[in-house]
Amino acid sequence: MEIKKSAIKGGVYLVIDPSSELITLKTKLLAALESGVAVIQIWNHWQAGQNKKQTIEEVGKLASPFGVPVLINEDWKLMQDCPVLDGVHFDQVPANMDEISASFKKPFFCGITCSNDLSTVMWAVENKLDYVSFCSMFPSSSAGSCEIVMPENVIRTKEITDIPVFVAGGLTPENVAALKENIPFDGIAVISGVMSSDKPGEKVTAYLNALKK
Numbered sequence: 001m002e003i004k005k006s007a008i009k010g011g012v013y014l015v016i017d018p019s020s021e022l023i024t025l026k027t028k029l030l031a032a033l034e035s036g037v038a039v040i041q042i043w044n045h046w047q048a049g050q051n052k053k054q055t056i057e058e059v060g061k062l063a064s065p066f067g068v069p070v071l072i073n074e075d076w077k078l079m080q081d082c083p084v085l086d087g088v089h090f091d092q093v094p095a096n097m098d099e100i101s102a103s104f105k106k107p108f109f110c111g112i113t114c115s116n117d118l119s120t121v122m123w124a125v126e127n128k129l130d131y132v133s134f135c136s137m138f139p140s141s142s143a144g145s146c147e148i149v150m151p152e153n154v155i156r157t158k159e160i161t162d163i164p165v166f167v168a169g170g171l172t173p174e175n176v177a178a179l180k181e182n183i184p185f186d187g188i189a190v191i192s193g194v195m196s197s198d199k200p201g202e203k204v205t206a207y208l209n210a211l212k213k
Contacts (some may be wrong), residue, residue: 005069010186011038019047031201044073060084136169158184173206177213
């Protein structure tokens, strides 16, 4: 049974690599969902010739009973072919946001990665995005070329807007708890911290406990 998708407010935002072996990906994703993941993003990282629609539909089928929204990274046109997608996450400000918005007859979630340039945050607020995600808080191989975010920029964002704020990059349950003591944020975005674990469900629980501190 499909459950109405939850609004994006905070919690654990899980980024998954669709180029991973599908059976393993689904097994780990299900464990993470059962432990309380709030959002799923499908990273724009595909194998050559991969059936993107099939992979997206498999992810959507797993997420639907939990009411967890599934977003696609960057490639927003996939939303036209894949009804299970609930939105898009941008790595940078798109030049054609009006075209993107006009392409869909139904509401969709939208978020963007931010760094130390708060003009991206202001763009997100002006365009009524659902959340922003700061990357990278700590050095991380999976965070790619993200610069290290200055904590004061996260603090400033929470002062000027009530848009949900996620932080990402090099996060562990231990440093999330420590970070929570010093700066305000609503959730964390993780990929390897959960999906590289042999017990992804337990890692999600550990992150959620850290967020409560």
